[in-house]
Amino acid sequence: MFGYFTKRLIQIVVVLWAVSVLVFVMMSFTGDPTYMMVPLDATEEQIAQARRLLGLNDSHLVQYGHFLSSLVRGDFGRSFVFRQPAMQLILERLPATLEIVILAMAIALVVAIPLGVYAGASPERASSHAVMAGSLVGISLPGFWLGMVLIYVFAVKLQLVPSSGRGPTQELFGLRVSFLSWEGFRHLILPALTLSVGTLAILIRIIRAEMMEVMKQDYIKFARAKGADRRGVLFKHGLKNALIPLVTVFGLMMGDLIAFATLTETIFAWPGIGKLLVDSIYRGDRPVIVVYLMFVAFMFVVVNFVVDILYAVIDPRIKVK
Incomplete structure (x- = not known):
């Protein structure tokens, strides 16, 4: 080890x-x-x-x-525009980005796992084909267009949620977060939903493909022969053994959302690191751009390392060496 x-x-x-x-x-x-x-x-x-x-x-x-x-x-210089240490700016904006990314991934998992398992267990049913058609639409929708449509429908027409901004924040473990208040959470909904759609669609297709493969294995047939109920077969035996590729994609997509939530944050005026990058590129703020790129690279290598460790946790047959 x-x-x-x-x-x-x-x-x-x-x-x-x-x-x-x-x-x-x-x-x-x-x-x-x-x-x-x-x-x-x-x-x-x-x-x-x-x-x-x-x-x-x-x-x-x-x-x-x-x-x-x-x-x-650890000296990344000072921002030409804000006259503050560039790393400090990134760390100040990071909690805002993590909020929408974590909520987006939670939405994607909660919806994708049952739909993907169902579609993989019953691939010939019309409802399964409908799920796959919906996932294809989700993959095809441009994020910026989806964000603008959600703003128009839910913020302008229905006036259910705010269209932009982060809302009030509160301190939690030294970080400023907005999900602790209802008003702050309302500001989170649209950007998180916009980010979740593409991820949700991809996860559904991956889970379905893995479940279709897993359902052919002998241990699934043996579990059915023992009289295990369908839900137990699907989620206890089938899903557990389909998690390895899901963990890989989930880790990479989470890193991807943190690094490249620039369009979503710009559309919703969300003060995260993505919007900071866009503003820095527009203003030529080189130190902030450098810190952002190095931070993203570090984040991706750490995420890959954590994913490798999770392999051994999920499947004891896999040894890290």
Whole structure:
């Protein structure tokens, strides 16, 4: 086990180093940050001095060395726009993003598991075909279009929920969250529902495919022969053995939603890290963009590591080594 952890730690370090190289190269060709640091009426001498202070006159290799050294120290620089440490901005916005992502994944699981199990256990029924047709529609719907439709129907026409913003927040374990109050939760519903639809549709198809395969196995036939009820066969024996691919996809999709909820957060004016990234790209706020990209890379490698550990927890036959 220790050897496995050591190997995965080395892999994480190598992946993050490779990402740092890509981020540095990408940032090097996105314009000169000097003009974000000097007044609009700055002289050529002031611009040249700013370039020296930023180290932009050094070679790219030297600049990367300074860049990597700062990353190792945890110094990601200060936002050009907000004049705050870039990492602090990400951490302040992260709880807002986690709220809608966790609620979206909860909605997706609660709906996808029973529908996917049913569709896989009875694939020839018309209702099963209807479930699969609905999942195909869910996969095909663009998120930005779905978000606007939900706003029009539930916020504008029916006026059941707010159309934008996060609503009131309360402190929980040092984090500002909105789901503790009814008004805050009402603000959560539409963005979380928008995020959940695509994930829900994909999970239904994966669960159905795995259940169709599992239902052919001998232990399912044996459980039926012993007189086990249908619900027990499906959920105790069938679903448990179909969870391995579900865990893989679930982990990756959760990381994907956290990293790329930019359109949803922009549509609903949700103050998460996705909207912060969009605003930073628009304003050329390079330090925030760098922190976001490195944070997303770190998050994905951690999620993959956790998924590998969960394999052994779900199925003891799988050994981590």
